[in-house]
Amino acid sequence: MKNTFSLIAVFSITILIIFPKCDIVESPYMTSNNNTINDTNSFIKKVLIEDFTGHRCQNCPEAAEEIKSLQSFYEGQIIALAIHPNTTFSIPSPIGSSSYTYDFRTEWGNEIDNIFNISMDGLPAGMVSRSGFNTEHRLGKDEWSNIVLQELSKDPYFGITLNSNYSNNIANISIEIESLSNLSDEYNVVVCLAENNIVNWQKNTNTDLEDYQHNHVLRSIINSTLGESIGSSFQIGQKWNKDYIININDLELYNNNYSINNLLAGNGNCGGWIAENMEIIVYVYNTSNYAIEQVESIPLITETILPNK
Amino acid sequence: MKFKNFLYIIFLTTYYSFSQENNSSINGDFINNFQSYNDDPLIGAIAPEEKVLNNAYLNVIYTKNNFSIGLRYESYLNALMDFDSEFQGNGIPYRYITYTADGLEVTAGNYYEQFGSGLILRTYEDKGLGIDNAMDGIKLRLNPISGVYLKSFIGRSRTYFNYSEGIIRGVDMEMDINEMLRIENNGSYIFGSSIVSRFQEDNNPKFNLPQNVAAFSNRLNIMHSGFNYYIEYAYKFNDPVGSFSLESNNYAPGKALLSNLSYSKKGIGINIESHWIDHMEFRSERAKEKEFIINYIPTISKQHTYTLLALYPASTQMEGEFGVQADIFYKLKKGSLLGGKYGTKININFSKINAIKNGTSFLNDSLNIRSPFLSYDNDKLYFTDFNIEINKKLDKKTKINFIVSNQKYNKDILEGKTPGEYGTIQSTIGVVDISYKIKKGHTIRIESQALRSKPDPNATKKGDGHWVMLLSEYTISPNWFFSIQDMYNFGNYDQTQRLHYINATFGYIIGSNRFEIGYGKKRAGIFCVGGVCKEVPASNGLNINISSSF
Structure with missing residues (x-):
């Protein structure tokens, strides 16, 4: 009997230990609204959030809000790319329909989705600098902030300097990548073109929004989905340079043909590009694990200021 | 991996040491579900690149006196289309050792547990739903005096082949008053109380998140003269998801009340039940999706x-x-x-x-x-x-x-x-x-x-x-069965979708082995077990299901 009561006592103590271990948080719940960067180096670590989305995805605007909140908190350190992969969420209605006729899909978005298998388990979902490949890279939007924090705590391996000269639909993009460490892995660079402030239909939790503002929408990848090598051995201070000349009209036409010829229900309605709303996003990743080590962006027309930056 | 190797050694040692003795036993079962897939654009079935997919499970349990050791080998090469693609590859995600001594049962490794109706904790396996949220850790059960049942555990919950970042702790106490006081009448009064708590570090620099999120429940079951009344109340403290958006972080507590009254006598049975639920999803890790839920609300x-x-x-x-x-x-x-x-x-x-x-x-x-x-x-x-x-x-x-x-x-x-x-x-x-x-x-x-x-x-x-x-x-009987069925959507508003979904199956049962071969079309839809549901994609192909036990 004595042992019995001892055992009950042990359990009672366990209950008493667990029960107080409940944290009841009181308002204000938000404790800080921005992050102060004390880094005085010329290059700071930035992260890329690839947001896999679709105009018929009712929870996807919440993911866009999460990106906006992260960009506001980590000012200048979060670069986003909205990828509309080929899913039921992104299929456009036939031209002449009253809504959802725009085709946001691109060849590159579909290829990225095929490599990383993001959309197959539903949207919204995304990757933060492709961290965790290949088992934990697919993240729900509420998981992004945790990985952002982890990624931003790392030292940058590279610094990226961009310049863009734009005139009459032609842009000359100059890229300089400087190694900030001695490195021995192979790294690739990918050059993307994205557009902000595309006003079009979007499903939201309770409604269909006609004038939703789609931001950082992937339009094109200039140097192929997996990019090109910048080398496999780097010394501190070593630089890699390259210029790319792009014709916005040609890229727009390419997407138009891809929509009509390659996509289910593709209607070719993917034009109306506005150069003033476009940005160049360049990232460098480790080819062994796809981890994006650094990312940078500038407006296509450098004098413009893009929203959500 | 080291722990797994350790388990294999223990398993093999015990097998060779004791398999000759009468009071020990080895039993288990095997399930294999094979499915081939064809493209069928009419029903929206898209064949995966692999064309054939296979899920298989082998359970082995060794028991000797008060000692039991078991493991389950799982193989998803690759997972069937109605399973989450995160199930991929082979492994032994479930293994445990249990022994009982003087009223105390100790389990190390994986275990399933449910407190009350599951309002604050239910870890279980359901192959149909593709759910397995087994815990990995330590579980104790104690029956210190007649009529008092105590349970406690600490562990991490499984999702796919991974375990949650959150550490889950819980205690449950159940008292059967009649058994305790040795009262013998046709009534029974059982009172239960549980607490479950999850620890996960707060590393959100913008919001103040609770690191320890607790939920408790109290339940009462009265049985008397053909009547059976069960009531359970659960409360979960603040459990925001940890997002960066103000709109996504909900600090409200969760509440649930479940009540069930039944009466039965020969030839008649009446059951009246109700439940009221508010914000009661409890996940093994904040910010994760519904696959990480560790509680259950009965349908x-x-x-x-x-x-x-x-x-x-x-x-x-x-x-x-x-x-x-x-x-x-x-x-x-x-x-x-x-x-x-x-x-x-x-x-x-x-x-x-x-x-x-x-x-x-x-x-x-x-x-x-x-x-x-x-x-x-x-x-x-x-x-x-x-x-x-x-x-x-x-x-x-x-x-x-x-x-x-x-x-x-x-x-x-x-x-x-x-x-x-x-x-x-x-x-x-x-x-x-x-x-x-x-x-x-x-x-x-x-x-x-x-x-x-x-x-x-x-x-x-x-x-x-x-x-x-x-x-x-x-x-x-007892060996063969044949079946053919046709589901016909003759009234679909889209005339192109007025389709037949024909399935033919035959099976052979011999002893403890069952073989089933089927061919046909499956429509896309919702599949539920006990109110827990999943979306099932359309498919067209051959399926072979084998089950066996020993």
Whole structure:
């Protein structure tokens, strides 16, 4: 009997230990609204959030809000790319329909989705600098902030300097990548073109929004989905340079043909590009694990200021 | 890996040491589900690149006296299409050692556990749903005195092949008053109390998140003279998701009340139950998706087994719903006017599920929406089902089961569609199931079902319209069975979708081995077990299922 009561006592103590271990948080719940960067180096670590989305995805605007909140908190350190992969969420209605006729899909978005298998388990979902490949890279939007924090705590391996000269639909993009460490892995660079402030239909939790503002929408990848090598051995201070000349009209036409010829229900309605709303996003990743080590962006027309930056 | 290796060594050692002794045993089972896939654009079936997929499970349990050790090998090469693709590869994700000594049971490794009805904790495995949230850690069970049952555990919960970042701790105590006080009467009074707590580090620099999130529940079960009353109340403290958006972090507490009254005596049974749920999803890791849920709210609607009756199943809305259900069983006596020579069984069932008033409670720095306790929104119906089932044996060879049901299904809410897209679909379903014994060991069963559907006039889209289904099954006991069924969506509003979904199956059973081969089309739909649901994609192909036990 004595042992019995001892055992009950042990359990009672366990209950008493667990029960107080409940944290009841009181308002204000938000404790800080921005992050102060004390880094005085010329290059700071930035992260890329690839947001896999679709105009018929009712929870996807919440993911866009999460990106906006992260960009506001980590000012200048979060670069986003909205990828509309080929899913039921992104299929456009036939031209002449009253809504959802725009085709946001691109060849590159579909290829990225095929490599990383993001959309197959539903949207919204995304990757933060492709961290965790290949088992934990697919993240729900509420998981992004945790990985952002982890990624931003790392030292940058590279610094990226961009310049863009734009005139009459032609842009000359100059890229300089400087190694900030001695490195021995192979790294690739990918050059993307994205557009902000595309006003079009979007499903939201309770409604269909006609004038939703789609931001950082992937339009094109200039140097192929997996990019090109910048080398496999780097010394501190070593630089890699390259210029790319792009014709916005040609890229727009390419997407138009891809929509009509390659996509289910593709209607070719993917034009109306506005150069003033476009940005160049360049990232460098480790080819062994796809981890994006650094990312940078500038407006296509450098004098413009893009929203959500 | 080291721990796994350690387990293998223990397992092999115990096997060779004790397998010759009489009081030890090894048992287990094996399940293999193979499916081939063809493209079938008409039904929306897309074959995976692999063309064939296979899930397999092998359970082995060694038992000797008060000692037990077990493991389960799982193979997903690759996982069947209706499984999450995160199930991939091979492994031994489930292994445990258990022993019992002087009233104390100790389990190290993996285990399943449920406290009460599961309102604050239920870890379980369901292959149909693709759920396995087994814990990995330590579990203790203690029966210190007669009538007192104590349980405690600490561990991490499994999702796919990984374990949660959150550490889950819990204690449960159950007291059977009659057993404790050695009272012998026809009543029974059982009281239970549980606490579960999850620890996960707060590394959100913008919001203050609780690192230790607790939930508790109290339950009471009174059984007396054919009456059985069960009530359980659960409360979960603030558990925001940890997002960076103000709108996504909900600091409101979760609440749930479950109540069930039943009465039974020979020939009659009555069951009345209800539940009220507000913001009760409890996950093993904040910010994760629903695959990480570690609690369970029992469904409040009848779990139909006939296909068309279960075409529009109610999935429990853990973030808020109020449901009631009444179930009456009655057996008309043998020899009575309606009972006939063999008697007649009648089951009348009614269930209704509505939204709770004001929706899910929500609390953050700018919003404080509270759903008053036990309130509900009469204008927001989620689901209702009224059905009558009559089961009768006509003669020595013929049995008949007849069911008629009227259901209302809020497709927008229950399938997560945009409100107004499909609205509430009404359907009337009839089932006639006749079984006829041709001769000894030979039985034929014909199942005929029809569903008449009415779309929501205010919705922008319609459902699938009317269905009929015919199933014929021939059984040669004890070894063979053959079946063929056709589901025909003859009333689809889209004429191109008025399709037949034909499936043919045959199986062979010998001893403890069962082989089943089927070929046919499966429609895309919702599959539920006990109110927990998953989406099933359309498929067209061959399936081979093997199960075996030893």
